[in-house]
Amino acid sequence: MIKGFKMKVYPGMEEEYERRHNQLWPEMKEMIREYGGKNYSIFLDPETDVLYGYIELEDENRWDESADTQINRKWWDYMADIMDTNPDNSPVSRDLKLVFHLD
16 A cells, blocks of 8 residues: 655745654664555655655554653654644644555
């Protein structure tokens, strides 16, 4: 399954967002794979500060369970100062509708 979504980084924090992801914790990488995520990419529209994510999932329900892992919650807390978040520090994220895909 393919999942697309969008989030928003605070203005002026784009480089910090990229830096933190370039130094992604090994435990986060392991968790993403353990919960069935692969080919995970995030793109930035520098004109709007909107982030567009793309991930391939083995099972969306299994992926949803990853939100409750300790390492994921720690990552959300770490990222909360540079992007739009919900009260629990999860990123404000909106799913995108897939309108075309070609393998």
